[in-house]
Amino acid sequence: DAGITQSPRHKVTETGTPVTLRCHQTENHRYMYWYRQDPGHGLRLIHYSYGVKDTDKGEVSDGYSVSRSKTEDFLLTLESATSSQTSVYFCAISAGGPEQFFGPGTRLTVL
């Protein structure tokens, strides 16, 4: 398995609170991605990064921000969590080719 870890693995929070999810890789891959997985929707891209400090929006970016200050870390922040952001969040990495490798996921519940 690719060296990808996500933290925390589970989190329960309340509406309106800020939340930060972390993705850490040991593969030195250039590209990193954040997806959310919801029943009936599959995986949808939130944001992605193509290098340190280089990020771009995905399909469902509203309400989320990201930062990448180091190659190995890609942070996803929910500035003010809402119940609609209850989901499973997956990080993925890629060396630049089309194949992506996925992390173990973070289950977030917003009450």
Added chain:
Amino acid sequence: AQSVSQHNHHVILSEAASLELGCNYSYGGTVNLFWYVQYPGQHLQLLLKYFSGDPLVKGIKGFEAEFIKSKFSFNLRKPSVQWSDTAEYFCAVREFTGGGNKLTFGTGTQLKVEL
């Protein structure tokens, strides 16, 4: 924008039955195609991929998929399923638009294999 359709949302099969899961995509240009599998409680794992060449692609665990360009399809097949194949299966497409290395996923097919 690219869209990916997986028409079977839930499939229930008995062990040893044959499997075919449908996947259709909308983009008419050059694409890379993938099938990922997600076992219960686990992350996505790559099952197989198509980049070019032979349109019949063989993956892990006895799975294969056929790329039919004229039908914009990339269906997943397995001749004889096992109980351990119970999982959710996702088709994904990468299109070459210059907009970064992004994949578009289908909504997934939940497969349950009964003993």
